[in-house]
Amino acid sequence: MTTAAACPRCLGPLRPPDLWSNQYRCDDHGEVNPYRAAASSREQALHALATSATVPVWLPEPMPVHWYVSGVGWAGDDRTGPRATALAIAGPSPLGGPAEVVLVAESPGIGLAARLAGIAGPDPAALPGAAEAKVEAAGHPTAMWPLAVPPDRAAFVGEARGVWLWLVLWPADAALLLMEHLELRDLRDTPELGDRVFFGAASAHLTGGPAALR
Numbered sequence: 001m002t003t004a005a006a007c008p009r010c011l012g013p014l015r016p017p018d019l020w021s022n023q024y025r026c027d028d029h030g031e032v033n034p035y036r037a038a039a040s041s042r043e044q045a046l047h048a049l050a051t052s053a054t055v056p057v058w059l060p061e062p063m064p065v066h067w068y069v070s071g072v073g074w075a076g077d078d079r080t081g082p083r084a085t086a087l088a089i090a091g092p093s094p095l096g097g098p099a100e101v102v103l104v105a106e107s108p109g110i111g112l113a114a115r116l117a118g119i120a121g122p123d124p125a126a127l128p129g130a131a132e133a134k135v136e137a138a139g140h141p142t143a144m145w146p147l148a149v150p151p152d153r154a155a156f157v158g159e160a161r162g163v164w165l166w167l168v169l170w171p172a173d174a175a176l177l178l179m180e181h182l183e184l185r186d187l188r189d190t191p192e193l194g195d196r197v198f199f200g201a202a203s204a205h206l207t208g209g210p211a212a213l214r
């Protein structure tokens with residue numbers, strides 16, 4: 001079960017391909033890669049993504065203690081395969097209260113992560129100044145640039161395996177603590193999740209629930 005195909009840039013409804021166009025279309029954003037999130041069977045959806053995605057499927061390894069997977073989403077149609085992947089994880093913030101992080105890998109021009117970050121997309125503007133953080137992605141130290149985003153969140157972007165790597169984090173003040181020593185592996189390399197990966201309450205940020213940014 002997945003959510004209905006939606007625009008990756010606004011979560012609006014799409015017009016499916018028809019006689020005149022072989023692309024999904026959003027009234028506001030034109031031809032887009034249809035976005036879907038797993039509504040159930042998220043573990044199977046993640047496995048399917050790991051074998052079909054044309055971009056990385058990032059998973060923290062190890063997962064932060066007491067954190068769980070809260071959502072799985074992707075953009076792309078049957079012809080192209082997923083050209084953007086989003087994995088949400090949630091758990092206790094180092095500063096108290098709940099926190100959530102969405103890891104996105106996406107080809108340029110899709111706009112899934114820009115929606116989550118709350119910025120005009122589909123891609124980040126030129127990256128100013130110096131990188132502020134570093135994560136390890138598939139064994140490579142990866143510089144991450146902070147973006148100016150709404151105050152309830154923080155967002156960082158870098159490049160890994162030839163496409164964008166985005167991290168969008170709620171709340172903002174947990175961001176730097178959460179990003180310390182963050183190591184990511186690409187599930188396409190080894191799809192086994194291991195016995196420390198759990199699934200929990202669904203992310204409103206990925207499914208467009210009431211807390212999601214429209």
Ligand SMILES: [Zn+2]
Nearest residue numbers: 007010026029
């Ligand atoms: Zn749209």
